[in-house]
Amino acid sequence: MTISFLEEHDVSLFTRSLLVGADRPVAAIATSVAVDWDCGARLRIDVASAVECICFQAVRMDGTKAYIGYGGRIFIVDCVTEDVVIHQMDGYFCDFYDAAQLQTSGEDFRILASSASELFAFGPDGALRWKNDNLGIDGVLVHGATPTYIEGSGEWDPPGGWKPFILATRTGERIGGGSASQ
Numbered sequence: 001m002t003i004s005f006l007e008e009h010d011v012s013l014f015t016r017s018l019l020v021g022a023d024r025p026v027a028a029i030a031t032s033v034a035v036d037w038d039c040g041a042r043l044r045i046d047v048a049s050a051v052e053c054i055c056f057q058a059v060r061m062d063g064t065k066a067y068i069g070y071g072g073r074i075f076i077v078d079c080v081t082e083d084v085v086i087h088q089m090d091g092y093f094c095d096f097y098d099a100a101q102l103q104t105s106g107e108d109f110r111i112l113a114s115s116a117s118e119l120f121a122f123g124p125d126g127a128l129r130w131k132n133d134n135l136g137i138d139g140v141l142v143h144g145a146t147p148t149y150i151e152g153s154g155e156w157d158p159p160g161g162w163k164p165f166i167l168a169t170r171t172g173e174r175i176g177g178g179s180a181s182q
Contacts, residue, residue, distance in 0.1 A: 018046070119131070
């Protein structure tokens, strides 16, 4: 399976479509994502607009789970069952990092998602494993990971006031680096 954002005027044909993040059936669409299967099936996921800051956007696939980071939310869509889980972020979405990209086993997390101040860790089933919400105020970056720790930095004093952090891979607990009190 592959996943990508659609261009605004893309009129491609889809075998199924799904609206996520809407509190009513007729909602304005902020962005759309296409999930393509090798067999030719295509799923269109429309993300409803909300009043939120939109700085960055990203998508990732992990098995049958589509991860969409947009505005201040993370959408996890099971592309087979069409079950949707939404995580509201504190501030804006920054980026996704997957275990393979970070060269870790994927045992403790499969996907990390960062926001203006937080880092979320999701398991292979798409469930939230842990969240650390005190890593910065204007962006959180992950630089690397091992089976025991995650290294990153959070911006505390924009622009350029980045402070390092080290978190336990399994729990997300801070085990080193800067903190909000520094």
